[in-house]
Amino acid sequence: MTKQRLDDLAVFGGTPAFAAHERLTVGVPNIGDRDRLFQRLTMALDKRWLSNNGALVQDFEERVADTSAVRHCVAMCNATVALQVGIKALGMTGEVIVPSFTFSATAHAVGWLGLTPVFCDVDPVTHLLDPAHAESLITPRTSGIIGVHVWGQPCSDELTEVARRNGLKLLFDGAHSFGCLEEGRSFAGRGDATVFSFHATKVVNAFEGGALVTDDAALARRVRAIQNFGLVAEDTVNWVGTNAKMSEASAAMGLTSLDAMPEIFAHNRDIYRAYRAGLAHVPGIRMLDYDPSANNCQYVVIEVDEDAAGFGPDLLRTVLRAEGVTCRRYFSPACHAMTPYNTGASLPQTDAVTRRVLQLPTGMVVTRADVARVCGLIQLAAALGNDITERYEATTATALI
Ligand SMILES: Cc1ncc(COP(=O)(O)O)c(C=O)c1O
Structure with missing residues (x-):
């Protein structure tokens, strides 16, 4: 089923896009022979x-x-x-x-x-x-x-x-x-x-x-x-x-x-390019741009600009997780904000980057068809924009009453 409305999203009660046996996660090991x-x-x-x-x-x-x-x-x-x-x-x-x-x-x-x-x-x-x-x-x-x-x-x-x-x-x-x-x-x-x-x-x-x-x-x-x-x-x-x-x-x-390295690199590069194509024109989403032929492509990194997208990376992660796609927020918090190192250092660019980053699943278990579905979910989220934030905040506020 193609999701089109807020109610279709699993976070608001819709059926998850990825069934339990299809779930995707960042960092699933590549096994080899x-x-x-x-x-x-x-x-x-x-x-x-x-x-x-x-x-x-x-x-x-x-x-x-x-x-x-x-x-x-x-x-x-x-x-x-x-x-x-x-x-x-x-x-x-x-x-x-x-x-x-x-x-x-x-x-x-x-x-x-x-x-x-x-x-x-x-x-x-x-x-x-x-x-x-x-x-x-x-x-x-x-x-x-x-x-x-x-x-x-x-x-x-x-x-x-x-x-x-x-x-x-x-x-x-x-x-x-x-x-x-x-x-x-x-x-x-x-x-x-x-x-x-x-x-x-x-x-x-x-x-x-x-x-x-x-x-x-x-x-x-x-x-x-x-x-x-x-x-x-x-x-x-x-x-x-x-x-x-x-x-x-x-x-x-x-x-x-x-x-298995040649095969893993080729696969990751193909997946990276598929994400690039799928996320090229999504408002508020910037994919980290590097030359895939020079990179092992083990990280697919996007930045979510909350002002432009209408939601931040935390909420996008919550939306995707409900759909069966577990993403990560490396590296948030940054080290200078962690308890052992809380020095009060002023690192404005680091703070800005940590507010935006999100990693999407890749690796040998992820297929091009999976990427198309993940990109479809992100495109839908971007089309719904601030409505997702408002609905999510209303839902969580109700849950607290
Ligand atoms: C940048 C960076 N440095 C160091 C490490 C630590 O690697 P290890 O788990 O092999 O100790 C990691 C692990 O992900 C990392 O991302």
Whole structure:
């Protein structure tokens, strides 16, 4: 049934557009070839080599380094701990400049080590760290910058310049940018190092996983030691280390996911283009515009301009969820507004972006037909505009009486 009126919307009592078995959610894992996964797991079990730099982890590291066009890769248990290991190995101290518009893990990695994250504003169009603002935040205590390649887009060269000019370490949080390109080439070799996430919801996953890649051999050696209890030889500990190792089971999944990468990227790009076409002329809705052929397209990000649309992203999320489409509001709230970091920093662009963002489902489980239906729902919401807000407010007010 094509929905046309307010009453047709599931949030107001209509039948959900997606039945229980068809529901869509942001971040459903891509699985890959199960037989290959089980073969690899069997291999690890047969060898009785389950962790501690096994053959699967070594293979995974080599393939991640190749894909990223860098010399060294150290696979780890997740990106959050890989960021901590990177910060430690780079010798950052005191204050570290980070965007506030990022997943909390970026700030936590700094705070967890007893350093102070100093929150920087972002560009309102790309959502990437603003290099000029970053430079204005530098103090004598600043030791480094963590740039986030948010939504798989590269941080600007100007940020690298700011770090170089001021003698600061530069670590990139590339949790979103595995396999992404700029002018046809990987940008993972920028700065001192880049950290990837291979969490279950990422475009390539290792159940849980992360990696640090770098062209700096000495840094790679330090990282390898620190993530393995500080060991540099069998009985020699030279660093205060931690246990951040990737297991063979995770590497088995990571390799299987890498095998499927061309297919996953092609599918995500097709889905991204379908959303672009479906949302091109919807009033109040702007889809984040990047070149899909250079991006892994693991995030479909829209901005909802409440004044133009007549409703905000929270209400659109509620409307879509009732229809069987679970969206996310990354990254709202931004880090500087979270309890542990509530510094009162003034970040007007970050605040404006967090008021608008919403992510739509993508990945291997989402079809073009699904996208057409989701876009149809958003188009209907836009046509109804402020009526949705008024009806929703009246409904919730009645529910409170
Ligand atoms: C920007 C960013 N940094 C870091 C992380 C943390 O990654 P992990 O779950 O592998 O620790 C995420 C996770 O989504 C992220 O989005």
